Amino acid sequence: MSSLLECINLSKQYQEGESQIEVLKQVNFELQVGQQVAILGNSGSGKSTLLHILGALDNPTSGQVLFKGEDIFKFNRKQQAAFRNRQLGFVYQLHHLLPEFSALENVAMPLLIGKLDKKSATTRATEILDRVGLSHRLSHKPSQLSGGERQRVAFARALVTNPAIVLADEPTGNLDDKTGETIYQLIGELRQDFNTSFVVVTHDRQLAAKLDTVWELTSGTLRQQVSSRSETAVVTNV
Numbered sequence: 001m002s003s004l005l006e007c008i009n010l011s012k013q014y015q016e017g018e019s020q021i022e023v024l025k026q027v028n029f030e031l032q033v034g035q036q037v038a039i040l041g042n043s044g045s046g047k048s049t050l051l052h053i054l055g056a057l058d059n060p061t062s063g064q065v066l067f068k069g070e071d072i073f074k075f076n077r078k079q080q081a082a083f084r085n086r087q088l089g090f091v092y093q094l095h096h097l098l099p100e101f102s103a104l105e106n107v108a109m110p111l112l113i114g115k116l117d118k119k120s121a122t123t124r125a126t127e128i129l130d131r132v133g134l135s136h137r138l139s140h141k142p143s144q145l146s147g148g149e150r151q152r153v154a155f156a157r158a159l160v161t162n163p164a165i166v167l168a169d170e171p172t173g174n175l176d177d178k179t180g181e182t183i184y185q186l187i188g189e190l191r192q193d194f195n196t197s198f199v200v201v202t203h204d205r206q207l208a209a210k211l212d213t214v215w216e217l218t219s220g221t222l223r224q225q226v227s228s229r230s231e232t233a234v235v236t237n238v
């Protein structure tokens with residue numbers, strides 16, 4: 001395995017009037033090719049902030065994020081957009097599907113934005129929707145789908161461009177336990193099929209336990225938990 005994404009001494013502060021909120025404190029983190037990582041943390045612990053920085057959607061106050069050894073915050077605007085569009089897929093808690101478009105159109109959208117022709121985009125989107133078990137729901141709009149189905153569409157949309165990394169923000173946060181489990185299963189299968197790396201931020205310990213490595217974010221400090229699967233020692237960021 002080789003390092004795909006790395007954070008070095010990442011800090012993030014927000015200015016709130018006179019005072020500063022320190023959301024991330026000298027975070028160090030590493031993601032290998034094909035690895036599925038969970039970042040556990042309570043609400044307000046900084047999970048979304050960290051995920052947004054990993055995806056170059058927000059800037060850190062200090063520190064670096066390296067993708068294949070290159071600092072993503074030294075990329076120019078065009079390189080940063082290419083990094084987001086070609087290397088990353090995003091899955092959000094509230095799916096963020098476009099309500100007026102069908103499942104197929106939602107999944108094809110990143111390819112069309114990437115200037116793929118409509119026929120090829122439709123073929124590829126159909127294949128990936130089939131892969132997530134939704135070939136019978138292609139023309140359904142998000143409002144006509146169940147919560148679990150919407151999240152499957154969101155995963156299909158994240159994966160359709162064949163990204164190196166999927167960043168998922170509480171993907172089971174709005175689902176009941178049983179539906180959540182079908183999403184855990186899907187994440188495992190997708191890794192086997194595509195060797196995609198996943199960073200899943202969650203407060204769902206059951207989901208976290210299904211992934212290779214579990215990190216815990218507490219008061220802005222990130223620590224790797226000892227895992228029976230990877231047998232890695234605890235690494236702290238101090």
Ligand code: ADP
Binds near residue numbers: 015016042044
């Ligand atoms: P989580 O995703 O773990 O629930 P967030 O990353 O959304 O946590 O937020 C972490 C902390 O940072 C919270 O206390 C939140 O209020 C604060 N925060 C997030 N975004 C901003 C912002 N744009 N301005 C000020 N404070 C923010």
Ligand code: MG
Binds near residue numbers: 169
């Ligand atoms: Mg959040």
